[in-house]
Amino acid sequence: xxxxxxxxxxxxxxxxxxxxxxxxxxxxxxxxxxxxxxxxxxxxxxxxxxxxxxxxxxxxxxxxxxxxxxxxxxxxxxxxxxxxxxxxxxxxxxxxxxxxxxxxxxxxxxxxxxxxxxxxxxxxxxxxxxxxxxxxxxxxxxxxxxxxxxxxxxxxxxxxxxxxxxxxxxxxxxxxxxxxxxxxxxxxxxxxxxxxxxxxxxxxxxxxxxxxxxxxxxxxxxxxxxxxxxxxxxxxxxxxxxxxxxxxxxxxxxxxxxxxxxxxxxxxxxxxxxxxxxxxxxxxxxxxxxxxxxxxxxxxxxxxxxxxxxxxxxxxxxxxxxxxxxxxxxxxxxxxxxxxxxxxxxxxxxxxxxxxxxxxxxxxxxxxxxxxxxxxxxxxxxxxxxxxxxxxxxxxxxxxxxxxxxxxxxxxxxxxxxxxxxxxxxxxxxxxxxxxxxxxxxxxxxxxxxxxxxxxxxxxxxxxxxxxxxxxxxxxxxxxxxxxxxxxxxxxxxx
Numbered sequence: 001x002x003x004x005x006x007x008x009x010x011x012x013x014x015x016x017x018x019x020x021x022x023x024x025x026x027x028x029x030x031x032x033x034x035x036x037x038x039x040x041x042x043x044x045x046x047x048x049x050x051x052x053x054x055x056x057x058x059x060x061x062x063x064x065x066x067x068x069x070x071x072x073x074x075x076x077x078x079x080x081x082x083x084x085x086x087x088x089x090x091x092x093x094x095x096x097x098x099x100x101x102x103x104x105x106x107x108x109x110x111x112x113x114x115x116x117x118x119x120x121x122x123x124x125x126x127x128x129x130x131x132x133x134x135x136x137x138x139x140x141x142x143x144x145x146x147x148x149x150x151x152x153x154x155x156x157x158x159x160x161x162x163x164x165x166x167x168x169x170x171x172x173x174x175x176x177x178x179x180x181x182x183x184x185x186x187x188x189x190x191x192x193x194x195x196x197x198x199x200x201x202x203x204x205x206x207x208x209x210x211x212x213x214x215x216x217x218x219x220x221x222x223x224x225x226x227x228x229x230x231x232x233x234x235x236x237x238x239x240x241x242x243x244x245x246x247x248x249x250x251x252x253x254x255x256x257x258x259x260x261x262x263x264x265x266x267x268x269x270x271x272x273x274x275x276x277x278x279x280x281x282x283x284x285x286x287x288x289x290x291x292x293x294x295x296x297x298x299x300x301x302x303x304x305x306x307x308x309x310x311x312x313x314x315x316x317x318x319x320x321x322x323x324x325x326x327x328x329x330x331x332x333x334x335x336x337x338x339x340x341x342x343x344x345x346x347x348x349x350x351x352x353x354x355x356x357x358x359x360x361x362x363x364x365x366x367x368x369x370x371x372x373x374x375x376x377x378x379x380x381x382x383x384x385x386x387x388x389x390x391x392x393x394x395x396x397x398x399x400x401x402x403x404x405x406x407x408x409x410x411x412x413x414x415x416x417x418x419x420x421x422x423x424x425x426x427x428x429x430x431x432x433x434x435x436x437x438x439x440x441x442x443x444x445x446x447x448x449x450x451x452x453x454x455x456x457x458x459x460x461x462x463x464x465x466x467x468x469x470x471x472x473x474x475x476x477x478x479x480x481x482x483x484x485x486x487x488x489x490x491x492x493x494x495x
Contacts, residue, residue, distance in 0.1 A: 026119070026126050027376050031111050031368040036361035037103065037173040038110065039151075040071060040144040046110050047076045047140070054117040057131055059083045065244035068188035069145040073244055078116050079135040086135070088468070090382040090431050091252055093137040093346075094375075095245070095259035098193050098336065100146015101184035103177075104353040104367050105260025109140045111368055112375055126463060133465055134382055137254075142241055143187055150184025150358060178358040181263075187239055194261075195334040196242040198225035199233040200342035202333070205275040216402060216421045218342050219250065233333040246339065254346035255431045256382040258297070259336055261350055262357035264312045265304055266319045267294040268350040272326035272335040282327035284341060285420040288435050291323065293381055294349055298322030300374035312355035326350065345422040347433055380463050385434035386456055387466045390424045390443040393475035397428020401443045403471075408438040415440055431466065434458050443471040450474060 033046065051058045059082035063073040077083075085091065094112075096105035116136075119127040130136075141147060154176075155169050166172035178184070186192050203221045207214035226246070231237055269290040271282040284290060298304040304322035311318075319329075326332060340348035353367060390401040401424040406415035424430045424443075432441070436458050443451040451471040458467075 025373045025376070026124065027112070027115050027372045029369045029372060031365045033111050033114055034107055034361075034364035034368055035174070036170060037107065037151075037177070037358075037364070039169075040141060040147060043106065043110060043140050044072075044074055047074060047113065050076065050113050050117050054120060056080075057082055057120055058113075058117065063139075063244035063248055065240040065247075067143070067145045067241055068239060069148075071144040073139065073142060073144075073241065075137050075139045076113055077135060077137050078113070078131050080132040082135070085253060087427065088387055088429060089133060089135055090255040090387070090466075091135045091137065092379050092382040093139070093254055093257045095139050095142055095257065095336075097141040097143050097147060098259055099185045099261060099357075100143040100148070100187065101150035101178060101180070101182070102260070102262035102353075102357045103147060103150075104262050104357075104359065104364070105351075106140040106147075107364050108260070108353075108368060108371055108375060109138045112372075113138055129463070130376075130379060134379060136379060137252075142245060142259075143193055145188040146184045146186060148184075149188070150178050150180070153180065153183045154178040154358075174361040177356065177360045181357065184358075187241055189237075189239060191236045191239050192234075193239060193241055194336055195234050195332060196232045196236060196239055197246060197334045197336050197339040198222045198238075198343075199273075199333045200225075201271060201273040201338050202233070204342055209275075213419065217250075217344060217423060222246070222250070222339075222343050245336070246343075249340055249344050249346060253425045253429070253431075254340075254344065256293075256378075256384075256433065257340060257346050257348040258351050258378060259348060261352050262354055264352040265309065265322070265354055266329075266352045267298045267304070267323045268326045268329065268337070268352065269294045269323065270326060270338050270341050270348075272332040272338045272350075274327040274331050277331050277333065279330055280328060281325050282331075283325065285418050286341075286347065286433070289384075289433055290347065290349070292435050293347075293378070293384075293433075294323040295321060296381065297349065297351060297374045297378050300377055302370035310355065341420075345431065377462075381433075382431075383464065383466045384460070385432045385458060385466050386441065386469045387429070387431045388468050388470040389428045390430065390445070390451065391428065391470060391472045392445070392449075393473060395472075397424070398443070398445050398473060399424055399426045399428060400446045401428070401430075401471075401473075403430050403432055404442045404444060405432060405434070406440040407434075408440075436460050441469060441471065443473065445473055 051060050059077045061075055066072055096109045120131055155172050158166050200218045203218055270284045274280050274282040303309050337348040337350050340346040390398045392398050402421040405418045408415050438457050441454045441456055451473050454469050
């Protein structure tokens, strides 16, 4: 693809920026691990076996806190240098099993990990390219205690109801899964983890109403909620699992994420809550991108967009094209996907994988077939839009610079500001997820010095990295000299 750079004013860059569209499936439809559900111990054992098999591209680590029942929250990472962040390499994450009895995601993630390892060893060109250019974090279970509660409660119920029906827990899991709609949803302390994050939506709506334009990271507000209030919007104490994941989100340069749930078949995108907690469409400033990537996953799923698919017994289950705005479905305060968007650079979706929350294990292979193409291609979406460095006048990276984005709309013939800034990390790097279009990109440093504006055209193509657009801050002294020269020129013209 030809990429040309032009100058217009301070900076004009016309870049064919590569995003992604669907291509032929890479992963195998033949799942090797999904004959049945796996206990937490078995999940961890599989993760370590994958790490032993592919030590050069994987790393396992624990989040900073354990579950309420003292179980580690384990993450397996894939990259060509998995233990560290590499320059210009976007960080991606999948989170499974946030609700303990919604289990399909955790099983899909261990199969995904297994296949990434095997295909890399087989020198699959596309998988090697993805893993070498992306740092992929997979946490199969965020709520291991809830899974135990759901599985063991069901087994005890069958022991009382029909003692001879199932000899072992695994036999029961394979044949029926679990049948209780709610038991095990929460953690051990009976707290719903997807209502337990700091409610940053309330602050955002308050600032918008007051015209304060606080569309940056609400870290001070998050810290206040956690360290001084100590309770979520439902008056529940912040849980270990929540605090571990919240810290993980704000302390890593994640770009894109999805968390997996069950009970319906739809992709849910922010905002999850409205300004008055009523059921209504509540768009983020990046609504165009969120609707695009939500549709991207839904379109690649085997059944999610089919009009004749079986409806689930959930509220307002009448989704158009397999996607829904969270608050337009039902409002949720303290949700994880909104916390991602309002506290960090990370954009997150919530993906509901099916009507059955804890289906019989014998059906898991079908869930893999339905999701495998979407699961893989969605990771590539972390390379959408643009990326680059913000540099000062001495070509040194600038940490904490805000990236300002304006999109051109031909119908009005003008640019419109997207009121959501992402910020550079400690190395001066940024990644800005964008839909196709023409944009003005600029940087604002913590000292309020600014860069020139790059005019960038984003055009999507599959399985390629984002276009590099570095931004250089203008030296204050240079700007002062130019202002002085302009003033002198004006004075001479007036004489």
